Amino acid sequence: MPNLTLEDIAKQAGVSRSTVSRVVNNNPNVNENVRKHVQDVIITTGYHPNPAARSLASQRSWMIGLVLPRSVSNFFIDPYFPRLTQGVALACNQYNYTLGLFLVETKEDEKRIFPRISRKGLLDGILLQTAPMSDNFIDSLVESDFPVVVAGRPFNNHDVSYIDVDNINAANQAVHHLIRLGYTRIATITGRMNSTAGIDRLEGYRKAIREQGWDVDDGLIAEGDFSEKSGYSAMQHLLPLKPDAVFVASDTMAFGAIRAVQEAGLHVPNDISFIGFDDLPIAAQSDVKLTTVRQPIVQFGARAVETLIDLIDNGTKPTRRIIMDTELVIRDSCGALQKYVDKTKLENVNNYGSALIY
Amino acid sequence: MPNLTLEDIAKQAGVSRSTVSRVVNNNPNVNENVRKHVQDVIITTGYHPNPAARSLASQRSWMIGLVLPRSVSNFFIDPYFPRLTQGVALACNQYNYTLGLFLVETKEDEKRIFPRISRKGLLDGILLQTAPMSDNFIDSLVESDFPVVVAGRPFNNHDVSYIDVDNINAANQAVHHLIRLGYTRIATITGRMNSTAGIDRLEGYRKAIREQGWDVDDGLIAEGDFSEKSGYSAMQHLLPLKPDAVFVASDTMAFGAIRAVQEAGLHVPNDISFIGFDDLPIAAQSDVKLTTVRQPIVQFGARAVETLIDLIDNGTKPTRRIIMDTELVIRDSCGALQKYVDKTKLENVNNYGSALIY
DNA sequence: GTGAAAGCGCTAACAG
DNA sequence: CTGTTAGCGCTTTCAC
Numbered sequence: 001m002p003n004l005t006l007e008d009i010a011k012q013a014g015v016s017r018s019t020v021s022r023v024v025n026n027n028p029n030v031n032e033n034v035r036k037h038v039q040d041v042i043i044t045t046g047y048h049p050n051p052a053a054r055s056l057a058s059q060r061s062w063m064i065g066l067v068l069p070r071s072v073s074n075f076f077i078d079p080y081f082p083r084l085t086q087g088v089a090l091a092c093n094q095y096n097y098t099l100g101l102f103l104v105e106t107k108e109d110e111k112r113i114f115p116r117i118s119r120k121g122l123l124d125g126i127l128l129q130t131a132p133m134s135d136n137f138i139d140s141l142v143e144s145d146f147p148v149v150v151a152g153r154p155f156n157n158h159d160v161s162y163i164d165v166d167n168i169n170a171a172n173q174a175v176h177h178l179i180r181l182g183y184t185r186i187a188t189i190t191g192r193m194n195s196t197a198g199i200d201r202l203e204g205y206r207k208a209i210r211e212q213g214w215d216v217d218d219g220l221i222a223e224g225d226f227s228e229k230s231g232y233s234a235m236q237h238l239l240p241l242k243p244d245a246v247f248v249a250s251d252t253m254a255f256g257a258i259r260a261v262q263e264a265g266l267h268v269p270n271d272i273s274f275i276g277f278d279d280l281p282i283a284a285q286s287d288v289k290l291t292t293v294r295q296p297i298v299q300f301g302a303r304a305v306e307t308l309i310d311l312i313d314n315g316t317k318p319t320r321r322i323i324m325d326t327e328l329v330i331r332d333s334c335g336a337l338q339k340y341v342d343k344t345k346l347e348n349v350n351n352y353g354s355a356l357i358y
Numbered sequence: 359m360p361n362l363t364l365e366d367i368a369k370q371a372g373v374s375r376s377t378v379s380r381v382v383n384n385n386p387n388v389n390e391n392v393r394k395h396v397q398d399v400i401i402t403t404g405y406h407p408n409p410a411a412r413s414l415a416s417q418r419s420w421m422i423g424l425v426l427p428r429s430v431s432n433f434f435i436d437p438y439f440p441r442l443t444q445g446v447a448l449a450c451n452q453y454n455y456t457l458g459l460f461l462v463e464t465k466e467d468e469k470r471i472f473p474r475i476s477r478k479g480l481l482d483g484i485l486l487q488t489a490p491m492s493d494n495f496i497d498s499l500v501e502s503d504f505p506v507v508v509a510g511r512p513f514n515n516h517d518v519s520y521i522d523v524d525n526i527n528a529a530n531q532a533v534h535h536l537i538r539l540g541y542t543r544i545a546t547i548t549g550r551m552n553s554t555a556g557i558d559r560l561e562g563y564r565k566a567i568r569e570q571g572w573d574v575d576d577g578l579i580a581e582g583d584f585s586e587k588s589g590y591s592a593m594q595h596l597l598p599l600k601p602d603a604v605f606v607a608s609d610t611m612a613f614g615a616i617r618a619v620q621e622a623g624l625h626v627p628n629d630i631s632f633i634g635f636d637d638l639p640i641a642a643q644s645d646v647k648l649t650t651v652r653q654p655i656v657q658f659g660a661r662a663v664e665t666l667i668d669l670i671d672n673g674t675k676p677t678r679r680i681i682m683d684t685e686l687v688i689r690d691s692c693g694a695l696q697k698y699v700d701k702t703k704l705e706n707v708n709n710y711g712s713a714l715i716y
Numbered sequence: 717g718t719g720a721a722a723g724c725g726c727t728a729a730c731a732g
Numbered sequence: 733c734t735g736t737t738a739g740c741g742c743t744t745t746c747a748c
Contacts, residue, residue, distance in 0.1 A: 003478050005725055016735045021727065029733055050479035052419060053725030055410035056740045063458075082440040089461040096470060098480065100421075101459040103447040112454060120361055121408035121741085122456065228643055259645070285586055287617070287645075363741055374719045379743060387717055411741030414724045479725085 004047045013041045024049055051098075055121070063098040064308055065123045067113075069131040079280050080297065081129075084151065087301020088127060094302075095309055097124075118146055125308045130154050130162070132194045147311040149304050149320075153196040161311060163304045163322040167197055170293045170326040171204025171247065172211075174275045177291075177328060178245045179212050181336055183273060187220035187243035189234040189253050198226075201249040201277065224253045231256025239264055244272060245334070251276040251283050251292055258288055258333070269335035279329055291334035294327040362405045371399045382407055409456075413479070421456040422666055423481045425471075427489040437638050438655065439487075442509065445659020446485060452660075453667055455482075476504055483666045488512050488520070490552045505669040507662050507678075511554040519669060521662045521680040525555055528651045528684040529562025529605065530569075532633045535649075535686060536603045537570050539694055541631060545578035545601035547592040547611055556584075559607040559635065582611045589614025597622055602630060603692070609634040609641050609650055616646055616691070627693035637687055649692035652685040 006024075010017045015034060022030045023038040030038075041047075055061040066088050068081060085101070092099040100123060104110050117123050118141055126141065128134060130152035138158050141148045150162035178186050188205045191198030202221065209216050219241055222234035231253025238246065239260065248254040254276035258268050268274055268288045276283060279294035307320050330336050364382075368375045373392060380388050381396040388396075399405075413419040424446050426439060443459070450457040458481060462468050475481050476499055484499065486492060488510035496516050499506045508520035536544050546563045549556030560579065567574050577599055580592035589611025596604065597618065606612040612634035616626050626632060626646045634641060637652035665678050688694050 003725095006727095007725080017726085018728085018735060019733090022734090025727085031733060034733085046473075048473045048477050050414070050477070050725050051474070052410055052413035052479045053740090054727075056408075056414050056742085057725075057727040059727095059740070061410060066459075079437075079440075082437075082443075085440075085443075085459070086461060089459055090463055090467075093461070093463070093467045093470060098474070099459045101424075101443070101447055101457045103444060103451070105448055105451070109448075109451045112451060115404075115406045116409070116456070119406050119408070121410050228640070282586070361741095364743095365741080375742080376719060376744085377717085380718090383743085389717060392717085408741050411724090412743075414726085415741075415743040417724075417743095 065100040083297040087298035091302035091305035161320040167200035168204040171201040175208035183245035191249040228256040235260035251278040274333040289331035423458040445656035449660040449663035519678040525558035526562040529559040533566035541603035549607040586614040593618035609636040632691040647689035
């Protein structure tokens with residue numbers, strides 16, 4: 001079967017090209033009987049409009065791009081980006097958008113990809129993962145008024161739309177949870193300090209410590225890079241300082257840290273308690289069930305797409321800022337379930353933010 | 359800066375639209391001086407051709423689609439698909455193709471996506487992950503002569519190009535490795551039996567047992583579904599049968615199985631040995647370092663893209679079949695390193711296929 | 717080696 | 733409500 005055109009359908013239905021176009025695009029200005037008839041022809045022939053022609057004529061491609069810059073694409077092994085991608089992809093299905101995926105690994109890739117996508121014709125809009133290197137790109141997009149939503153707070157104060165989770169507040173709540181459980185030497189393992197997520201989670205930790213009236217002890221802050229390995233070695237640095245609890249900026253690092261604790265012959269949560277960040281699927285299944293901050297990643301992706309479509313349809317100004325809430329998921333690693341077997345009391349402990357007990 | 363067109367460049371360069379087009383497309387029939395001049399204008403103005411117009415005129419979109427059907431998109435949490443996607447994306451960068459990502463989750467998605475992509479205009483070719491449900495789709499693609507490469511052997515004998523790893527041989531080697539180490543009650547935990555990977559890995563297990571002159575004991579075959587949980591419960595079924603070694607069809611399941619063993623108070627590999635499949639990053643970092651079959655996933659994705667481009671450029675017939683080799687990675691869980699501290703002897707044990715010792 | 721001209725298949729005024 | 737017409741920005745014969 002050759003590829004049918006509007007013209008073919010028009011002929012077969014005995015109407016003009018425009019009418020068929022109207023039917024295809026659900027334009028209300030069509031007689032109901034005519035519409036029915038044309039729809040029949042479309043269905044029986046299996047006609048589908050040519051996207052390229054449609055793009056060219058309407059100046060809309062119904063395609064958006066998800067751009068994951070160099071520094072994060074290595075992390076594609078990390079479950080975060082796949083799940084984000086999943087949320088984005090499913091939202092695209094829902095809104096009838098095609099998703100273009102751009103992993104920018106090398107400077108080469110950057111040179112080839114950026115000009116292609118930042119010009120009208122291929123994409124209607126861009127979803128850009130925040131990253132240290134992406135600032136220049138953000139600037140040029142903002143300047144050209146191209147619809148763009150940044151996933152994660154960008155570094156500089158671009159006047160750009162973005163969506164993020166409330167990292168500061170999430171970390172703050174997690175640390176307050178540890179404080180209420182009675183821990184007094186609370187350490188933290190941070191994410192990369194060149195990521196806003198890393199920076200904000202540390203800030204939340206600091207804030208909680210200060211709010212408790214304590215001094216922040218920089219010795220209890222160990223820097224990681226979100227990897228299991230970095231969690232492991234950060235914990236090795238912390239162990240001699242004898243913290244009784246650790247807030248870790250990602251589950252992956254938390255598992256590394258717990259490994260270090262166990263290798264040292266200590267037990268979680270009896271000797272040291274942990275709270276992670278992400279709520280990966282393994283967090284609930286692992287040896288030590290992890291208390292952690294759940295990010296609504298999939299919904300986050302969906303929300304990002306919706307915001308982008310809003311920008312495409314209604315203009316990029318004013319810029320939108322979406323901050324999504326997180327949830328503290330209480331399991332074994334923080335020791336709460338041991339201290340408060342009576343869940344009523346536990347609820348009481350959690351009289352801040354939203355918390356779940358599994 | 360408004361979006362420039364060929365016409366604009368032509369005017370500025372004092373030549374015709376055709377000439378600029380030739381320069382852009384590296385057509386040799388252009389005077390060298392003219393070419394230089396036009397290129398200068400293109401660079402200084404920052405011109406980039408409009409992809410939609412180009413697609414429409416040339417009937418090529420320079421875009422390929424990666425289609426992950428319903429039954430696998432749930433598994434997007436599994437590291438396999440993200441890494442496959444990564445390999446595909448990077449290869450697309452390299453060959454200047456745009457990658458469209460299609461996660462088919464619901465029947466709805468299917469209805470919306472398939473007509474859009476199986477018609478010329480949006481994609482030049484499709485990379486389709488094999489799955490139980492995809493057979494119909496494969497048939498219609500094959501029939502319409504649309505360029506398609508299936509990732510993983512499809513179920514039926516479609517005359518379609520596909521790329522797969524040699525699952526039978528990989529499993530066979532792994533089980534032979536266990537046999538040579540002296541184990542005599544070798545069980546297996548299979549993948550989904552509605553996936554060709556699951557079927558083939560079981561076949562490789564059976565073949566090795568038979569080659570050893572043993573009878574296959576169906577009681578020692580426990581079915582899983584590639585998830586951690588299913589590995590755990592499959593192992594619980596196997597434990598009473600006292601196997602001394604288990605070949606598991608995925609690392610994820612192997613970790614579940616090991617968890618079951620440890621909860622039963624037994625030790626790996628002292629009491630029971632394991633070989634997994636995939637070589638996930640955690641395989642080398644976990645508590646018990648996993649002996650496993652390494653799949654070259656990223657290269658697999660790249661190779662798939664190259665094959666697809668070959669089909670696009672040179673026609674879909676004859677169909678191509680690419681089978682990629684795997685590698686047995688020997689670590690702690692199979693007990694080889696304990697039995698053969700002397701690596702020379704170990705090399706000797708591995709005088710089949712390719713094996714690595716970490 | 718270069719330019720003119722005819723589409724690619726669709727959308728979107730505009731006229732009726 | 734419907735058809736005619738003029739493009740969208742590019743590639744690709746076809747003359748010269």
